[in-house]
Amino acid sequence: MAAFAAVLLLQGGCAPDSSESGLPTATLRPLGLASATPTRAQHTPTVRPLPTTGPSPTPFSHIVRAQETLLSIASRYGLTLDALQAANPGVNPRLLSIGQTLVIPGPEGTPDPLAAAVATPVPLSLSGVRCFRLVTGATTCLLSARSAATRPPIEGMVALVTLLDASGKPVDTRPAYPVLNRIQPGGTLVLVADFPSETGNWIQAEASLDTAFEADPADGRFIDVIVTRAAQAPSDDRLSWRVTGRARLAGEPASGEARVTLVLAALDSAGEVVGYTVWEPAMPLSATEDASFDLTVFSLGPAIADAILLTEAQAPVAEAP
Numbered sequence: 001m002a003a004f005a006a007v008l009l010l011q012g013g014c015a016p017d018s019s020e021s022g023l024p025t026a027t028l029r030p031l032g033l034a035s036a037t038p039t040r041a042q043h044t045p046t047v048r049p050l051p052t053t054g055p056s057p058t059p060f061s062h063i064v065r066a067q068e069t070l071l072s073i074a075s076r077y078g079l080t081l082d083a084l085q086a087a088n089p090g091v092n093p094r095l096l097s098i099g100q101t102l103v104i105p106g107p108e109g110t111p112d113p114l115a116a117a118v119a120t121p122v123p124l125s126l127s128g129v130r131c132f133r134l135v136t137g138a139t140t141c142l143l144s145a146r147s148a149a150t151r152p153p154i155e156g157m158v159a160l161v162t163l164l165d166a167s168g169k170p171v172d173t174r175p176a177y178p179v180l181n182r183i184q185p186g187g188t189l190v191l192v193a194d195f196p197s198e199t200g201n202w203i204q205a206e207a208s209l210d211t212a213f214e215a216d217p218a219d220g221r222f223i224d225v226i227v228t229r230a231a232q233a234p235s236d237d238r239l240s241w242r243v244t245g246r247a248r249l250a251g252e253p254a255s256g257e258a259r260v261t262l263v264l265a266a267l268d269s270a271g272e273v274v275g276y277t278v279w280e281p282a283m284p285l286s287a288t289e290d291a292s293f294d295l296t297v298f299s300l301g302p303a304i305a306d307a308i309l310l311t312e313a314q315a316p317v318a319e320a321p
Contacts, residue, residue, distance in 0.1 A: 063158065064100040065177060072221075076155065077104050121212040122154060124183070128272050129161055129205040132300040137197030139163070140300070142190065142273040143176060143207050144265070149186030153222070156213040157183065161193040163202035171200045176207065179263050179278060180312045182215060182222055188308065190265050190276050223258045224250035225311035238303040240296055241266055247281075248290030253315035257284040263310040264295040268302040275299045285313070 062073055070091070074084040085091070087105035124145045131141040141161045147154050159176040176193035183189045229245040247260055259280065266275035275298050281291040297307060 060104045062102045062104050062156075063175070063177075064096050064098055064102065065181070066098055068096065070096060073102060075219075075221075076215075079105065121157075121209045122151065122214055123148070124154065124157070124209055124212055126159065126207050126209060128270065129207045130268070130272050130274055130301070131161075131163065131195075131202070131205045134300075139195040139199055139202070141174075141176065141193040141195070141205055141207075142276065142300075144188050144190050144273050145178070145183060145209070145212075146188050147183040147185060151185055151214065152217050153185065153215040154183045154212050155181060155215040156211050157189065157191065158210045158212075159191050159193070159207050160210050161205055161207045163195065163199060164204050164206065165201060166203050171202045175210065179276060180261060180310060181314065182312065188310065190263060190273050190310065192276075220254055221315055223253050223313040223315060225260060225262075225313045226250050227262070227309060227311060229309075232307070234304055234307075238299075238305075240298045241304050241307040242294070242296045243307065243309060244292070244294045246290050246292050247285075247311065249285055249287050249313055252287035253313075255315045257286045258313040258315045259284045260291070260313045261311070262293060262295065264297045265308050265310065266297045266299050266304040267306045267308065268299075269305040271306075274302050274304065 062077070064073070070084060071081050074081050077084075083105055084102070087103045091100075091102065124147055127144040127146075129141050129143045131139055133139050141163075143159065143161070145157060145159070157178045160173055161176045162173040163171040165171050172195055174193045174195055176191040178189045178191050180189055225247055226249070227245055227247050229243060231245075232241070232243040234241045241264070243264055247262060249258055249260070262279045264277050264279070265273050268274045277295060277297045279293050279295050281293075285291060295309075297304075
């Protein structure tokens with residue numbers, strides 16, 4: 001792995017711009033997750049389908065994630081804003097909350113019992129699950145999903161993580177949400193599941209894919225990101241990993257600017273996720289701007305064998321007047 005001046009193009013095929021003068025400097029936003037430490041030994045789980053968990057296939061629903069709007073959700077499913085609002089009369093479109101469930105209507109504006117066929121997840125490869133009991137008593141579980149290079153971009157990913165006791169009996173099941181919106185062809189995405197402090201004693205964890213949808217690669221909502229790494233290195237004890245560099249858009253979004261997100265994920269020797277941190281510039285970027293970043297990810301337990309940098313840039317969606 002090159003340590004200096006390694007130029008990577010993530011999610012695109014354009015060459016980076018060599019000009020860096022007069023460019024804004026972004027501020028790192030650390031996550032509380034990065035400072036937590038596990039309090040027990042970990043076990044490597046086996047990923048297999050869970051026959052007793054998962055939501056009912058009808059009516060089809062969508063769980064609101066960070067940065068989503070009612071209009072962007074309607075666009076994702078090919079609906080008008082009015083149709084989505086009519087199916088969710090009690091929802092304030094300007095006060096959506098993360099984790100809120102929306103009903104996705106059928107062609108006639110009602111929940112479609114045939115939507116289950118559309119909701120069948122496309123195949124993704126899931127890593128093993130690493131779970132850590134935090135100092136707060138809560139448990140965080142991390143895993144990654146990988147898409148085949150021959151598939152289009154994939155959105156709407158949700159996995160189900162189940163904690164098991166010593167006899168293999170399920171203790172609790174929670175959804176694992178991705179830290180970015182989309183997996184590009186051949187790409188990787190980190191998913192996170194959080195369990196409350198009152199979760200009972202567990203020994204290992206399993207995961208199964210719940211939802212994942214093929215997206216239109218030409219929908220114009222996402223822009224490729226070019227990252228120029230200045231330096232990267234683990235700490236002496238390999239419990240943290242630092243990457244610095246600059247990020248810019250590979251093209252010009254139709255709206256003139258896009259919100260850039262970088263995720264630095266720490267991997268152990270088995271290639272499983274043991275920590276992550278998220279960074280965004282203070283302001284969206286235009287095609288003529290870039291931003292410097294300084295990211296450090298901490299392991300929640302094992303030594304870090306490698307770190308991967310995931311990127312995404314999404315153009316803002318204008319709400320209807």
